[in-house]
Amino acid sequence: MTVSKLPVHLAPLQGYTEAAYRNAHQIAFGGITTYYTPFVRLEKGNFRNKDVRDILPTNNRVEHLVPQLLANDLSKAESILALFIEHNYREVDINLGCPFPMIAKRHNGSGILPYPEEVKALLSIIEKHPDIDFTVKMRLGWEHPDECLALAEILNTLPLKHIAMHPRLGKQQYKGEVDLDGFAAFAEQCKHQLIYNGDIETIEDIERIQRQFPTLSGIMTGRGLLTNPALALEYTQGEKLSEEDYLKRLRELHKLVFEQYEKQIEGGDAQLLNKLKTFWEYLHPTIGNKNWKRINKSSSLDKYWQGVNQIDISSY
Numbered sequence: 001m002t003v004s005k006l007p008v009h010l011a012p013l014q015g016y017t018e019a020a021y022r023n024a025h026q027i028a029f030g031g032i033t034t035y036y037t038p039f040v041r042l043e044k045g046n047f048r049n050k051d052v053r054d055i056l057p058t059n060n061r062v063e064h065l066v067p068q069l070l071a072n073d074l075s076k077a078e079s080i081l082a083l084f085i086e087h088n089y090r091e092v093d094i095n096l097g098c099p100f101p102m103i104a105k106r107h108n109g110s111g112i113l114p115y116p117e118e119v120k121a122l123l124s125i126i127e128k129h130p131d132i133d134f135t136v137k138m139r140l141g142w143e144h145p146d147e148c149l150a151l152a153e154i155l156n157t158l159p160l161k162h163i164a165m166h167p168r169l170g171k172q173q174y175k176g177e178v179d180l181d182g183f184a185a186f187a188e189q190c191k192h193q194l195i196y197n198g199d200i201e202t203i204e205d206i207e208r209i210q211r212q213f214p215t216l217s218g219i220m221t222g223r224g225l226l227t228n229p230a231l232a233l234e235y236t237q238g239e240k241l242s243e244e245d246y247l248k249r250l251r252e253l254h255k256l257v258f259e260q261y262e263k264q265i266e267g268g269d270a271q272l273l274n275k276l277k278t279f280w281e282y283l284h285p286t287i288g289n290k291n292w293k294r295i296n297k298s299s300s301l302d303k304y305w306q307g308v309n310q311i312d313i314s315s316y
């Protein structure tokens, strides 16, 4: 029996999956049905410039982009939503998953999950804007995996397009194993289309999760795609890229990423170089130590490009 391919969503990662990366990724690799912006939040009542720049339609070229908001109450969520609406977005993702302690301790992200009344108040934004398609990205809980079960009733009554669930607890951050039993328990309660997110690194991982949860409506991958930018493309095409094709696309990706950050980063070459190198941390396992070291040690943009152009991978 042939199993149909699931749509693959790119998880938002602050500092990585910014417009530069998203635009470049769709051109060089693709295979992603939906890209999300890292969360936009209010800082002392104002937007951060970089957040606004990241959602501006003029800076974004991917076919399907959904901006994400992070807030701990309705009024902040409304302010952020107004920014998205001003820029013509009609789909919005709500972050109920961020585990960073500074964020979570104020009941943002996964920090709100133990408080159903606060979640209900925040998510009342959904019924106030019937013209907007809302989605939620969440974890099992902050402290305990039952927290999402206590929220299922609230979530089930809302007209959500989907829920993306990362089956870890906020207090775990990114440590430990994903809790597939916790995911299964939530899936049983959840009446919405459900997307699985967490530690998807290979095509086999996608297929294993799809076998285990046959009613899933999608897969979301973040770090796995930064490590292998071809992951979604290879999964949807059903075959691996040749080494030559892979490297050509990888160089194209980083040429495009470079071109956008070169315009954007004002602190000179050193700052630009630091930004570019952060992407190669994730690519380290894919390109191996020798190739990675050349890039990571580069002290100038010339040396950086030498490193990128010299990458030689016999297997990945």
Ligand SMILES: Cc1cc2nc3c(=O)[nH]c(=O)nc-3n(C[C@H](O)[C@H](O)[C@H](O)COP(=O)(O)O)c2cc1C
Pocket (backbone or CB within 6 Å): 011, 012, 013, 014, 015, 037, 038, 039, 068, 095, 097, 098, 137, 166, 197, 198, 199, 200, 220, 221, 222, 223, 224
């Ligand atoms: C550096 C970093 C930044 C992240 N930023 C966001 C964010 O802005 N919004 C969000 O919903 N999740 C964010 N996440 C969580 C990811 O979207 C994703 O849920 C998590 O990494 C698990 O998926 P993965 O194992 O496929 O990476 C971030 C994760 C990391 C490691």
